[in-house]
Structure formats: C-alpha cells, structure tokens
Amino acid sequence: MAGNPFLQRHIPRLGFVRRAVLRFMPGEDADSALRAVAQDQAAGISAVLTRLGENVTRTDEADEVEAQYLGLLDRIGAGGLDAEVSVKLTQFGLDLDPERALAHVRRIADRAATLNMTVWIDMEGSAYTETTIAFYERLKAHNANTGVCLQAYLHRTADDVRRLLPIGPSIRLVKGAYAEPSTIAYQTRSSVDANFATLSVTMLEAAKAGNTIRIALATHDVTLIERIAAHAAGIGLPKTAFEVQMLYGIRTDQQCRLARDGFIVRDLICYGAAWYPWYMRRLAERPANVLFVLRQLLP
Ligand SMILES: Cc1cc2nc3c(=O)[nH]c(=O)nc-3n(C[C@H](O)[C@H](O)[C@H](O)COP(=O)(O)OP(=O)(O)OC[C@H]3O[C@@H](n4cnc5c(N)ncnc54)[C@H](O)[C@@H]3O)c2cc1C
Numbered sequence: 001m002a003g004n005p006f007l008q009r010h011i012p013r014l015g016f017v018r019r020a021v022l023r024f025m026p027g028e029d030a031d032s033a034l035r036a037v038a039q040d041q042a043a044g045i046s047a048v049l050t051r052l053g054e055n056v057t058r059t060d061e062a063d064e065v066e067a068q069y070l071g072l073l074d075r076i077g078a079g080g081l082d083a084e085v086s087v088k089l090t091q092f093g094l095d096l097d098p099e100r101a102l103a104h105v106r107r108i109a110d111r112a113a114t115l116n117m118t119v120w121i122d123m124e125g126s127a128y129t130e131t132t133i134a135f136y137e138r139l140k141a142h143n144a145n146t147g148v149c150l151q152a153y154l155h156r157t158a159d160d161v162r163r164l165l166p167i168g169p170s171i172r173l174v175k176g177a178y179a180e181p182s183t184i185a186y187q188t189r190s191s192v193d194a195n196f197a198t199l200s201v202t203m204l205e206a207a208k209a210g211n212t213i214r215i216a217l218a219t220h221d222v223t224l225i226e227r228i229a230a231h232a233a234g235i236g237l238p239k240t241a242f243e244v245q246m247l248y249g250i251r252t253d254q255q256c257r258l259a260r261d262g263f264i265v266r267d268l269i270c271y272g273a274a275w276y277p278w279y280m281r282r283l284a285e286r287p288a289n290v291l292f293v294l295r296q297l298l299p
C-alpha cells in the first residue's frame with residue numbers, strides 16, 4: 001500500500017485517516033513540529049525533525065526541500081531548541097543527480113554545524129543501501145556533524161558497521177522498515193532482534209576500545225534496549241555511551257522514564273504533507289494501529 005500511486009492520491013484525503021495520523025505526528029506544518037520539540041525539551045527529551053517526503057521527480061523540488069530544511073535549522077537555532085534533523089536522500093534527487101543531492105546535503109550540514117547540530121541520513125529500501133553508505137562516507141569527509149541510519153534486518157549491516165568505524169561515524173541503528181527478501185534480510189522478529197543486539201554490542205565495544213563513534217539505538221523495543229544497556233554497564237560504559245531514539249507518539253511513557261533514569265533520549269518528530277508512505281509503514285509495523293485508524297470513523 002505504501003507504494004501504490006492510486007491509494008497515495010486518495011487515502012490522505014479521508015478525514016478519519018488524517019485524524020489517525022495525528023497520533024504519530026504533531027501536525028503537517030513546521031510550527032506544530034517545533035511546538036512538540038519545546039514540549040519534549042521540558043521533559044528532558046531532545047528531538048530530531050524530519051520533513052516527510054521521498055523520491056522527488058524534478059530537481060527544483062529538491063531545491064525547495066533544501067530551502068525548507070535551512071529555514072527549519074534557523075528556527076531551531078533562533079528558538080534555542082535542542083533538535084537535530086534527519087533527511088532522506090531521495091528527497092534531494094539522489095535518483096536524478098547524486099552530485100547535486102550531495103551538494104544539497106552538504107549545505108544543510110554546513111548550516112547545522114554553525115548550530116552545533118548533527119544531520120542524520122535516513123536509510124531507505126535496499127536499492128539505496130550501498131549508495132547511501134558510499135554517500136555518507138563522502139559527506140562525512142567534509143562534514144563531521146553527520147550520521148547515518150543502518151538497518152539490523154540486513155545481512156550486510158555487520159560489515160557496514162566495520163566499514164564505517166574508521167571514519168568515526170554516528171550510527172542510528174534501527175530494525176528496518178521496508179519489505180526486503182530473505183536473500184538479503186532476516187525475516188523473523190527474533191533473528192532481527194538478535195542481530196540488533198549483536199550490532200549494538202559491536203558498536204559499544206568499539207566505543208569502549210577508544211573508537212570515535214556516536215551510537216543511537218532507534219527502537220521502541222524497551223526490553224531490547226534494557227538488555228543492551230545492561231551489557232554497556234557490564235563493560236563499564238556510562239548510560240550516556242549511547243542514546244535512545246524513538247518516533248513521536250509511540251512510547252512517550254517509556255521515553256520519559258528512560259530520560260528520568262539518566263539515558264539520553266531523542267524523539268523523532270515528523271511533519272509535512274507527504275506523510276502517506278511513511279504512515280503506511282507505521283501501520284504495517286503494528287496491525288493494531290489499523291484498528292486505531294478505523295476507530296476514528298466513530299463519532
Ligand atoms: C528514531 C527512528 C528512526 C528510524 N529511521 C528509520 C530509517 O531511516 N530507515 C528504516 O528502515 N527504518 C527506520 N525506523 C523504523 C524502524 O526500522 C522500525 O520499523 C520501527 O522502529 C519499528 O520497530 P521497533 O524497533 O520499534 O521494534 P518492533 O519489534 O517493531 O516493536 C517493539 C515494540 O514497540 C512498539 N511499536 C513499534 N512500532 C510501533 C508502531 N508503529 N505503533 C505502535 N507501537 C509500536 C510495540 O509495543 C512493539 O511491541 C526508525 C525508527 C526510529 C525509532
């Protein structure tokens with residue numbers, strides 16, 4: 001459903017779907033997102049902002065996305081807010097002109113550096129994995145304040161972590177949100193979770209051994225986070241050796257608890273009108289959310 005053009009045109013017009021989306025994003029405009037950042041900050045939680053959208057088809061659309069992000073960074077800076085940004089490379093025309101996409105992200109990272117902020121790169125479907133990692137290697141060489149997302153469901157990710165270690169990476173580890181075949185990806189929840197734990201331990205031990213690495217564990221799986229936190233403590237690392245990132249609206253109670261317990265917590269807040277494919281992936285992760293959407297039909 002996330003990739004179906006007919007549904008993409010029609011589903012977002014349905015009022016009950018629009019109401020349900022507000023569970024996962026504070027609103028379509030930047031003002032709503034920035035208000036949510038301020039609320040998080042009051043609870044000791046930092047933020048990452050993403051303007052939703054993927055796969056632009058014209059380069060002028062990418063110019064517009066860059067302008068939006070630069071404006072957003074200025075507003076974060078002016079408001080003294082504790083927020084970073086996360087971008088999708090296909091939003092900058094990666095398919096149309098990779099060099100131009102790199103120039104867009106460099107300009108955003110340059111502006112973010114003046115505000116002491118990191119720019120994260122989302123990881124998209126497996127057609128983009130190698131391109132995204134190679135892109136990040138080039139970006140990181142000029143822009144130290146950048147990070148990339150890696151997906152624990154891919155068989156290749158252990159090699160990717162080892163490959164990136166020498167450049168002092170910032171890595172946001174996720175389980176992975178796209179439907180990928182068994183030739184390249186673990187298919188069961190237990191195998192993905194096991195790989196997530198193994199990769200986290202690899203990164204923590206690299207940090208312990210003195211490598212420069214910023215580790216973000218981006219999952220709502222609190223049991224998994226606690227297992228990894230116990231390992232980190234067991235090898236003598238402080239709670240601040242890694243941070244926990246979650247999506248806005250999914251486990252707010254756990255975000256507050258982890259922040260109170262002394263962990264660094266970041267809330268990924270999405271905004272923008274192009275929420276359809278992203279929202280379909282959120283429903284696929286948890287079918288119970290479909291019931292939540294249907295309940296919005298009731299008066
Ligand atoms: C900060 C952040 C950034 C991300 N960036 C990317 C990216 O760049 N590329 C990418 O492929 N994926 C990304 N993801 C999505 C990720 O790959 C998973 O699809 C998503 O996080 C769900 O998996 P989980 O780790 O929460 O674990 P799961 O095992 O799916 O869930 C663990 C528990 O969390 C709760 N939960 C999880 N999802 C939902 C939901 N949608 N609604 C309600 N409850 C839920 C449930 O209680 C569930 O039992 C990101 C996720 C986060 C948190």
